[in-house]
Amino acid sequence: MRKILIVGAGQAGLQLALGLQSHGYDVTVMTNRTAAEVRDGRVLSTQCMFNTSLGHERELGINFWEDAAPKVEGLGVSVSGPGAERVIDWVGELDGYGQSVDQRIKMAGWLETFAQRGGQVVIHGVAVSDLDYFARTYDLVLVAAGKGELVSMFGRDASRSPYDAPQRALSVAYVHGLGPRPEHDFKAVRCNLVPGVGELFVIPALTISGACDILFWEGIPGGPLDVFGDVKDPAEHLRLTLELMKTFTPWEYDRARGGVELTDAGGTLAGRYAPVVRNPIGELPSGGLVLGVADVVVANDPITGQGSNNAAKCAAVYLDAILAHGDKPFDRDFMQAAFDRYWENAQHVTKWTNAMLAPPPEHVLNLIGAAGQLPAVAHRFANGFDNPADFENWFYDPEKAGAFLASVAPPQP
Template structure:
């Protein structure tokens, strides 16, 4: 039986661990927190998973919350005009539903399932020296903990990382009591609100520890009016600041948020990081090699909502590569090839995400505006969140955008 160590108990690490476990591998997972600590702690993300990523969970039968979480059928885009109205406002329909499950719920549940099925769960904040010790005792060591000392083992890939500083200041509040949008009240949807020069507000329905909720997620341009959450410790002050910004810049969203309350004392989060692609092989002091997973090696800004989707796709890719490799050695050539297999998908996410962080060129403004009157454009943009590779065909280049609009114009 092949022995595999996975450091990190997030979407990618646990999904991969449960998948390997189902195929008879002896898997150890290292986590710096217990399931109870995760469940009772602070929110960790703004996950919204689209059809392909959800299918990877179904494939290994760990989609435990699919019947409880809101079924998201659409993705809407609004662009604020200077006078407080909406220059753009449309809703794209998803071909397959999306869902958001608070990672405190999902990761705690998956950790418990992994342990119940006989997996070895070690509660320990791993350091590089720990991995140096463990690497000799396992056939393969994977690092799926995207923050802290371990990430420093993986060299930044400058050719694939155009940014070296954070491009957005991130702020999250999980709330109960948000009212429906008056337009399309029958459709659960993710709402993307763009405020030029200020940032973006995303609103998404989710399942949290206390049931149905909504996530209010500001992405503020650094140094701008929405970059005001750093240093706020009080959750209520955090929520008040979130609502103040909504009232000033997005009155249509604020109108349905006047009665919201935080889901719990841990329902807020703020931070920032530089989008970075890293080389996949980390070298240990003793000479061993480890393979980076998901946002350890490809950390995109969350502006396109791809974090948990990419993690799921990475876990599925690595699972297939490990199973196909059989009894052969997991050497550095295999590690690099396995990452490149994932990068074939991830590169489209990185290109699209980095494009959305920059001021939009004229043809992108035209595309977004055309969604007001052309449903095909709205639907195609929405479904690009599931398959970002499609943006290559119509979004990035002005010529392809114009040709597409000519084809679908009424």
């Protein structure tokens, strides 16, 4: 039986561990927190997973919260004008629903399931010196912990990383009590664009205390949304979140007038990081090799909501690659080939995300505006969140954008 070590217990690490376990591999997961510590801690992310990524969980039978989590059936975009009025507002329906499950619930539950099924869980912080030993005792070591010392083993790929500094200051609040959007009677992620300031995303989700909404500000560094860095008090974090909504997205603030409250004391998060693509293979002092997973090697800004989706897709690709490799050694060629297969999808996410961080060119503004009059444009944009590769066919190039708009425009009398 082949022995595999996975360092990190997030979406990718645990999904891969459970998948390998189901195929009879001897898998160890190392993480620095117990399931109880994860469940009782602060929120970890703003995850919203779309149909393809949810399918990978269904295939493994680990979609434990699918019946409980709100079904996200659409994705809407609003754009704020100079007077904080909505100058664009539309929603596109998704072909398959998405869902957002608080990772405190999911990761704690998956870690417990892995252990109950006979997997070995080691609660211990891992340093590079530890991996030097483990690389000699396991057939394959995968690093799925995207922060800390271990990430330094994976060098930045400058050719795929146009930004060397954070492009957004991030702020999250999980809340109860937000009213529905009056424009539609189904759950939808709402993307509110405030030109020159940043973005507000409102995401229906499931948390420890039930259904909730995630209020997620992405602020241009140094701008009016970049005010959460020194805030430690959760109540002050929520007050600032709502105050900024009232100023910049009053139509979303109207949903909060009935009174909103944090889901729990750990329901806030703030931070920032530079988007980066790293080399997938880490070389240890002894010459041993480890393979980077998901955010370790491709860390995009969350503006396009792809972090958990990328993680699920990476885990699925790596699972297939490991199973197909049989008893052959997990050498450098295997590691590079596995990452290259993952990059076939991830490159489209990185290109799209980096494009959305920059001021939009005129043809993109035209597309976003046209979606308000042409349902086919809204539908295609919304479903690009599940299949970002499709943006290559109509979004980036002005000529392709124009051809697409012409193809869906009503005939002139």
